[in-house]
Amino acid sequence: MTTPDRLNLYVGCGLTAAPEAFVDEVDALKDTLRERFNVFDFVGLTAGTSGDVYNWDIGHCVADCDMFVAVCDYPAIGLGWELAEATRLGKPTLGVAHVDSRVTRLVLGAAEVLPTFTFERYEGMVADVPELVVARFGIEAARAVAGIAGQSLS
Numbered sequence: 401m402t403t404p405d406r407l408n409l410y411v412g413c414g415l416t417a418a419p420e421a422f423v424d425e426v427d428a429l430k431d432t433l434r435e436r437f438n439v440f441d442f443v444g445l446t447a448g449t450s451g452d453v454y455n456w457d458i459g460h461c462v463a464d465c466d467m468f469v470a471v472c473d474y475p476a477i478g479l480g481w482e483l484a485e486a487t488r489l490g491k492p493t494l495g496v497a498h499v500d501s502r503v504t505r506l507v508l509g510a511a512e513v514l515p516t517f518t519f520e521r522y523e524g525m526v527a528d529v530p531e532l533v534v535a536r537f538g539i540e541a542a543r544a545v546a547g548i549a550g551q552s553l554s
Contacts, residue, residue: 409437409533410465412457412483414476425525426471432526433533440465453478462486467537469529472497472507472519483507487514494536495519496529 411433413426430439440461443453458481462468468486470479472495486493487510495511497503499521511519518536522528 406436406438407466407537408440408464409433409467409469410440410442410461411469411471412442412461412479413471414474414479415442416476416478418474418476422473428526429471429529432530457482458485462491463489465491467491467533468493469533470495471525471529472503473501475504480507483510483517487517490516492537493517494532496522496525496532498525499523 411426411430413422415423430441433439442461443456448456457478462482462485465486468482468491470483470486470493472479483493483495493516495503495507495517496519503519508519510517520532520536522532
């Protein structure tokens with residue numbers, strides 16, 4: 401369910417080659433962010449048809465989000481497609497990956513060239529990424545994340 405006074409956030413990641421523990425951590429991140437954002441959920445690996453996945457993830461999640469967070473720890477063509485579409489649409493986009501993850505130079509280079517795309521490293525996904533969202537997406541996100549932490553902003 402979406403709330404009209406909240407920003408729409410899409411958190412995408414590679415699923416096909418990712419271990420279950422990683423997917424669980426992404427789910428925990430989304431649950432934390434959901435406290436203050438409308439967080440869109442992707443279809444995943446089993447629900448719907450391939451066409452459903454494309455229409456939902458690209459046609460809704462990427463197209464309708466205010467901000468996109470791409471968790472780039474595991475290589476994925478689908479996540480790359482989402483990143484390309486988000487940047488083509490001019491969506492403010494944050495790519496993140498664990499400090500020990502190998503990330504393609506194409507993603508790292510995009511952060512150097514594209515004004516709507518930023519890339520950052522994290523040590524703890526659930527602990528660090530909400531603060532990176534603040535740094536990337538500005539005061540609206542800062543207000544939302546401060547609400548998660550029980551802090552107030554002036």
